[in-house]
Amino acid sequence: MFAPSQHDVRRFFCDTWRKRHEGLPLTPMEAIAADWIAEHPEYDADLADLQAALDRGYAVEDGRTNPFLHLAMHLSITEQLAIDQPRGIKQAVDLLAVRLGSLHEAQHQAMECLGEMVWASQRSGLPPDGEAYLECVRRRATAG
Template identity: 45%
Template sequence: MFNPTRDQVREFFLSTWQKHQNKSVLAPIESIALKWILEHPEYHSLLSSAEAKEQEFSISKGQTNPFLHLSMHLAIEEQISINSPPGIKNIFEQLAQKSNPHEAMHEIMECLGQVIWESQRLGTPLNNNLYLELLQKRINKH
């Protein structure tokens, strides 16, 4: 399994943005990443910044880590494309019908973040049943 370092993740997004700015050819995964970068114009100046690779983002200061956010978009897109955990594609489609695909991704992202946090806190693997349960609650909430 691919487990990139913080610097590798950041370099990937910075390089993808730079290639886009230079109109260079993108690898398929970079094209997917670019799609999400373009959906988040609030990150464009950061991705053009020389300091971006070293910048810290503090939850306590209300800051979102754009690299984590974009990475979660990629992870969720992959989950949906292979329907893993089983049922997530259908859940995404239902959420997207109630709002739009980008908002549906953010709804899924909140659930994924909660499941990741719980997994780290308990030192256990990701709980797909909890993930799907949280997602189902999002559908029922609408």
């Protein structure tokens, strides 16, 4: 299983940002990441300075989103949709995107569900509950 370190993830996104801005060729994964980076120009300063990115902490108490975690979650959800895993997630996110009028916003809603699943797993010591995650996204997709 691929388990990149925090620094690996930050290097990946900073390098992708740099390559995108320099017009350099991107790997397929970098191309997907570059699309999400383009959707988040508010992260440009964080991505432009690799050393600062490696040195900086993003504590919840700071009241600021960790741009690397946020972008990594976009990549994770994009991959889940591509392979429909957990089974049904693509349909649920597609329905949510229609309801919200935006795939980007649907991904943000799915991110909240994904975060809840990870938090519950860490808290309980049990494996992540993909069905609970899927049901959370489905509830949001069908909320009136």
